[in-house]
Amino acid sequence: MRSNAFSIRRLLLGDPMASSQLIHEKISKAKALAVFSSDALSSVAYASEEILFVLAAAGTAYLRISLPISGAIALLLLIVGFSYYQTIHAYPSSGGAYIVAKDNLGTPFALVAGASLLIDYTLTVAVSISAGVSAITSWLPELVPLRLVLGVIAVAIVTLINLRGVRESATIFAIPTYMFISGIMLLIGYGLVQWLIHGSLPTITVNEPVHADIAVQGITLFFLLRAFSAGCTALTGIEAISNGVPAFQPPAADNAGKTLLAMVTLLGMMFLGISFLANQIGAAPSHTETVLSQIGRALFGSGPLYIGVQVATALILLLAANTAFADFPRLSSFMANDRFLPRQMGNLGDRLVYSNGITLLGILASVLIIIFEGDTHRLLPLYAVGVFLSFTLSQTGMVRRWLRLRSKGWRRNAFINIMGAIATCTVFLIILTTRFLAGAWIVLVLIALFSFVFLRIHTHYGQIAKALSLDAFGSASRPRVPVVVIPIGGVHRGVLKALEFARSLSPDVTAVHVETSEEEGDKLRHKWEQWGDGVRLITLKSPYRSIVSPLIQYLNQVREERQRDDIITVVLPQFVPAHWWENLLHGQSAWLIRLGLLFREGYIVIDVPYHINEMALREKLG
Structure with a gap:
């Protein structure tokens, strides 16, 4: 199916092009x-x-x-x-209002120009x-x-x-x-x-x-x-x-x-x-x-x-x-x-x-x-407000540039831009006045909102860069043996493959089963004794049939019992059907567990996929 989707994409968009073809x-x-x-x-x-x-x-x-x-x-x-x-x-390289305003008027005006043009x-x-x-x-x-x-x-x-x-x-x-x-x-x-x-x-x-x-x-x-x-x-x-x-x-x-x-x-x-x-x-x-x-x-x-x-x-x-x-x-x-x-x-x-x-x-x-x-x-009352605002900022930015550089012909060039700035600003104010109640106010609100969002995005990237910086980091810490937890819903080839991988990471491995049915739990424990290779199995009772909440509570408890710097590694066994639509026929507990741990500090989640077509191929060859 993926190859078919890829073929349709190629048919509609054409073959990929190398960066060397950009020229x-x-x-x-x-x-x-x-x-x-x-x-x-x-x-x-x-x-x-x-x-x-x-x-x-x-x-x-x-x-x-x-x-x-x-x-x-x-x-x-x-x-x-x-x-x-x-x-x-x-x-x-590009002479749009955003670039001109950023270079000559500063970031706030550049963001207003950018928001105006994008809108x-x-x-x-x-x-x-x-x-x-x-x-x-x-x-x-x-x-x-x-x-x-x-x-x-x-x-x-x-x-x-x-x-x-x-x-x-x-x-x-x-x-x-x-x-x-x-x-x-x-x-x-x-x-x-x-x-x-x-x-x-x-x-x-x-x-x-x-x-x-x-x-x-x-x-x-x-x-x-x-x-x-x-x-x-x-x-x-x-x-x-x-x-x-x-x-x-x-x-x-x-x-x-x-x-x-x-x-x-x-x-x-x-x-x-x-x-x-x-x-x-x-x-x-x-x-x-x-x-x-x-x-x-x-x-x-x-x-x-x-x-x-x-x-x-x-x-x-x-x-x-x-x-x-x-x-x-x-x-x-x-x-x-x-x-x-x-x-x-x-x-x-x-x-x-x-x-x-x-x-x-x-x-x-x-x-x-x-x-x-x-x-x-x-739609028209909203139209052209942003254009003439960006025109005005671009013209004003160019005036500032001529006054700063004072290159050859700067007086003539500055005069042209001054006249342009006055004219475009006048048109902007007239459009704003005559179309304000008809919808122009919406554009002003959106420009202000977008500019704020731009600043928040920029702040976020700055914070991330600072948090990831190696400045004053010192030497790298010595590796610690991880604590590995494998949530299991049954015992099958996919779980055994994940168990094999988990034991390659650490000797400290625990399998965890959230039990929603006592009868099914007994069957799983019996099967684990046969195939679990001596790895400890913890059973969590779930009278309300929730899978994720009891598991998260258990992981938090394990984390509290360990040292602060210990990392809990959660290995998720996951079988992959031969066809994409077959995923719809199975529960999405692995995805829900991954989502539940995504914003919690101190956990590493590793997926171990087991492809069903691999199993069929091995059986055919064997």
Whole structure:
């Protein structure tokens, strides 16, 4: 059965890869753009629409303000993008917010940045998958009852693909990413040509437009800032490349920087292009149709080009989760290496990926989808809070770095980062204010809770290291003859094998039987006289039929009678059936005894397995 399970694992994940193959798992700029940019580029599908949703509260006359707001966001995109370009070259091993904050602001800020990003990566998967499933169910309404199932299945598929390795996932995800880029650029290019030729674009009638629950009298500065912050979802995912520098082919920093510039350029062009076209055709937020769909329908009609754009959009939304699968495990490994997360998170798996981090992210995202019923409107208030908090910490950390090092061009670089820090901090505060009651407070509580847990984990590792340290330990103590106890439930070949092993450890061996039936106890004692080879047998009466408690009480009594430094060695006979499922047919007393002694000082527990197939083989040969 184990070999069958191993074969299935190999079929799903591929053959194990040697550490020497890691260099061959590095990816090119073209594939890296697909892996690390799908989250950021997919925001084009809804960022302009988010601005229009806010402005619609003041009336359709104010929708045209979305264009200058989009321009301001594009400027912020350039500032943040150039800042991360500097960060990549300043931290070529990895330039994420966690590393920058740890190096320049200190551990507490680094933990806040790490917690913010880990939470947001999880939300990215949940939001992206839920949005992609919504696009599918909008096309095929009969699948709406299966929305949760489809979401969890989609997460499982993306998780499985990422577990196969970086190169394989990059190859698979490159196709839909470049389909989306091509489709959006074709849409924008065609729209601009039509606008240049005719001076205008065909307008559309929006079905079921969104109306505000509360009327807004005019436009205030805060209202404009709220629309600005809504559109800043276009920036989510821009930090992904700086976190994933080690995945690039050498020279990693140069290739990562060029990929970042390409992503920022594409994202800015597509975002501004969609906002411009939305203004020209009179697009408005609707309950039944996305703004991107309205633009496609106005320019392409309902033909193949329109369908192609919609399919590419659905795919990119589903696969935008892949960016989080690339960065969540890597950030987890950095924090694990710093002893703020369990060490297992820093271990590379069979396929040279951080499989524990990938699996954990898949589980957490699936739980979120189930809790929030795959509803993006319930998930979005939690989204982007952590991103802009980490942006602010990263920008502030870089300012601190320039002021400390004062290297060539430090004034210009510091100014860029100061402007970025002010802008991202402003957006963070606006998002926090406008979405606080809608769920943003949950993210703040989780960030604080996670930061506390990180510190506790770090403290634990420090205490363990101190307890195990050989400093001031002195010389090793002389070995003592152990006291050996063998719990037995019967007399059979497995027990005799354990007895043979126990006598090789010490002459002080005692067998212990917990008696729940006087008749069975008499049979066991008679059999032990024949096969026990003179080893003492202690019988413990158990009128309430408990096995573990009387044994633990006896072991504690033995320990009290011995010297303080004596170690009680408990040898557990355990027969192993030929098939795994046959274990379900037998009692688990050995496991319960082991569990009962696990946290008690002064005991060593040794399992002595006896494989049933070994016995059958010997009988066949003999």
